[in-house]
Amino acid sequence: MSIAIGLIGCGAISRKHLKTIANVDSVQLRAVSDVDDDKMSEAVERYRTLTGDQTFITKLNDYKALIKREDVDAVVVALLSSMHATVAKEALKAGKHVMLEKPIALSLQDTDELINLQRLTNNVVLVCHQLRYRPVFQKIKWLMDEGVIGKPYYGTASLKIYRPKHYYSSAAWRGSWDKDGGMLVNQGIHLIDLLIWLLGDVHSVYGQIGRYLPFKETEDVASGVLQFENGARAVLDANSVTLPNNLGYELTLVCDKATISLKGALDQLERCFVESHPEIEKELNLLMNDTREHEYMYEDFVKSIKTTKSVKMSCVEGKKAFEVIGGLYLSHLKNNVITFPIESFSTSDMKGSC
Template sequence: MTVRFAIIGCGFIAKKHIEAIAGLPHAKLTALCDVVPGRAEAAGQLYKNVSNDSSPVRFYTDVSALLADPEVDAVVIAVISSLHASIARDALQAGKHVMLEKPMALSLKEADTLNQTAEADGLQLLVCHQLRYRPLFRKIKQLMDDGTLGKPYLGVASIRINRGEHYYSSASWRGTWELDGGMLINQGIHLVDLLQWYLGEVSSVYGDIGKGSIKKETEDLAAGVVTFKNKARGIIEANTVTLPSNIGYGLSLFCEKGSIVVEGPALTSVTRWFLKDDPASQPDPSVITNTQEQLYMYEDFIESIKDPAHTPLMGGTEGKKALETIFGLYQSARLRHPVSLPIRSFHIRNMEGGDLS
């Protein structure tokens, strides 16, 4: 079975999706949609250049028309954050499987609706937290799950990058709560997802956020303390005001029987790997340098479409977890006290008009 994909939103991030589809034998790109004239056609040309597929690709400017296309089995949604949930809902209602860029939604109600719709209609919904598919991070998950690292004590997620004024001025929706959704939701969510994947179910979050000098609504810095149900603690520290340019990202795990630290601009530098029961152990270099997570994510998604009994690693229920943790941090910053999870309700519009000074 070959899964026929369409991509909605042909901006920068679409390139990774096109390359992944082109690299898989059981996937093909059949349609592209973008409201900007010429952008879908340019994406179609890229697909022709990187694939061996000579069959025609159809171009759309109207999402509804694309969703009515019977030659599309699954859609990849890569538009601005505020449109993720509504387009995903429409796609599921049209009978399409959905691969959804992060964040999956800007409210908990929207996230729940997507999960309920996918389950009710027997469709697959996958959220693009692709770092879970990287071999290095899967190896760490294995060490956590099989007890090699022992009881987790502390995890730290660090995001130290730069997003200057040009980044926000290049698109009017960037830096707005309603359309963009905040720095943590956009630049920090992958690390937050890994943190809670490793340390388990979140019990509470205590956080604060602030702004730099760029005139916009959303935060430039965030700090949070996460308490997990297993009594482990997590620290989230994130900023987009790092000068003069990105330092990168970091994920640190401190456990009963080991410590692991992965960092760098692309999270490919292992600066600490100590296992108490096997002190000489080190990850294979090929595991550290393998960054084909986008391809592995697509393989998992395709397998779940071919075999409905196969649950994808990053299904919608898993995709909601990091989102809810960040919403908890935002809620805590707004209310000035710790917030217990699960949260009954939250919409990103709750953050509008807040004082981030």
């Protein structure tokens, strides 16, 4: 039996969801919602082209009407960041399961309210940190958990991308603290989530941010030093002003028995040394070819709905990366080390900060 999906938000990120819904047999698109009629029509036609299925799909300008539909089992929330938590909470109250685009929210208050509501309703919420589902990272996580690569010492995460002026002008909310949330919240959050997942929970962070482009509020560059509860450390280096285009990403893990480093779109194995296990390099290179993480994420979502087993990327897990970013932002404001947990934070607190 397929899970009937309602897609809320038909912007650029929705295309990835539509492709995945079309490829995963256990889900089917039932309805879409957006304030823009043309975007809804484009989404429906895209889905029909991908599937060859001309089944009627409901189009609704009001997402609340979609949430109330009895023929929708679960919703995908793909709106601007400031609406993520609000819509997810409304969907849970209406009895729906939720696949929620990152970030989970733009304030810790909203994040905690969503976590509590999910526990109360016992419906599924999966936050879209899809790289956790990529097979190569699943394997590295297993190697870490099983002690094959030893005690973690150090990690680095680097983001060197370019976002031109027209990227921000294409949507009025982009580049604003209260609706968009910042470069780290939007582009850097996947790398930060991987650091946390692989190295462990973060004890403290010190960081600074800077803004150089005048046509937006949020940061263009960010750097940070993370200390983990297990004693490991990591350095974060991120910017969205790398000319003339994206240079790429980098993630490196240094442990007492191994060094593993990925670059490019995290699809190139730059180094893999694991003491006494030379075969692991070949295994990781083979896994590198499998980039169907979005499909695996949906499969986990469906499995959790059908079996009540917890998803790998729950609300609690989704909070971690946002809280670390919030800590880095607060560190910039206070010019001091921030220790976790943080009592309160909202990206709107950052107005005028850089």
